[in-house]
Amino acid sequence: MKQRASLRDIAAETGVSVATVSRVLNDHVNVAPRTRDLVLQAVERRRQAPVQRTVYVRCPYVLSDYFGLIVSSIAETLKLHGVRLLLDAGESAQHTEALRGLPGQEDVHGAILILPPEEGDELVALARAGFPFVVVDPRTPPPPDIASVSAAHSAGARAVADHLISLGHRDIAVIAGPSEWLAGDARLAGHRSALAAAGVLLSTDRLRCIEPTTAEGRRAALELLALDPRPTAVVCFNDKVAVGTMQAARSLGLKVPEDVSVVGFDDIDLSEATDPPLTTVRQPLQEMGSIAVSQLMRMLDGHRPEALHIELATTLVVRESTAAI
Structure with missing residues (x-):
């Protein structure tokens, strides 16, 4: 099919029939020299033309x-x-x-x-x-x-934890991504290192690893915000998880950030549309x-x-x- 299309293209360019183009390419003798040259020049132009990638x-x-x-x-x-x-x-x-x-x-x-x-x-x-x-x-x-x-996932996560620590937070929960994801591992490592530098360990009851969706974020946040004592801040794998966390807080009668601070990751358009607007990490x-x-x-x-x-x-x-x- 590609060959027939090429024959038609050359025929249209030179003004001769497809059969004539075929005879030239197959070196038949019954083709006028001028026509042969015309067709061969068109073929050569196509060979030299750059191929679009x-x-x-x-x-x-x-x-x-x-x-x-x-x-x-x-x-x-x-x-x-x-x-x-x-x-x-x-x-x-x-x-x-x-x-x-x-x-x-x-x-x-x-x-x-x-x-x-x-x-x-x-x-x-x-x-x-x-x-x-x-x-x-x-x-x-x-x-x-x-x-x-x-x-730079780890560096972004460290910046989040450092920000919360500077605000006085020490009881910080983390809703992380799937454990087998590179980004999830790197961000969790960043959180842990910043908390450890402040003398804080991330306990297992303050950690949830989930699929990063709004619904899963809401479910995980409901568990974390029901703990006694309740975490004062929740760090989320992405902005959608953070939205689910804010929904969970609202359903429990909690105010953000008065009762719990919430942080996301990505800085998609959604992060500026939340109430209140979301603190997050901008990915390039x-x-x-x-x-x-x-x-x-x-x-x-x-x-x-x-x-x-x-x-x-x-x-x-x-x-x-x-x-x-």
């Missing part, structure tokens, strides 16, 4: 604020480079073996994988096949030779997307990435959901 972007999640910002940044940066985007998004993509077939797709030149659910050995196999790709926000620690871009989501494209373009041009594992700085954004005790 296509990059496969896989985000096997709903394109909410968090993932949507990353994908939008990737799309805009690819467009600046004149690269075509092939997007595979939505939770159904989690159940497809998308990576195995990539090296055999001639019309896909590289990939950007956002929080890939695949195990590290599958990423290693893709790299060994010579297929260029970059991981954004890796779920597990990326293998040494695989390029990745993420936020758009920068993560654009840098991933820059790294991939270097690889497509035959160069090594400037750095294999890039961590971008986070920023603590203090709003009205935290207060001194």
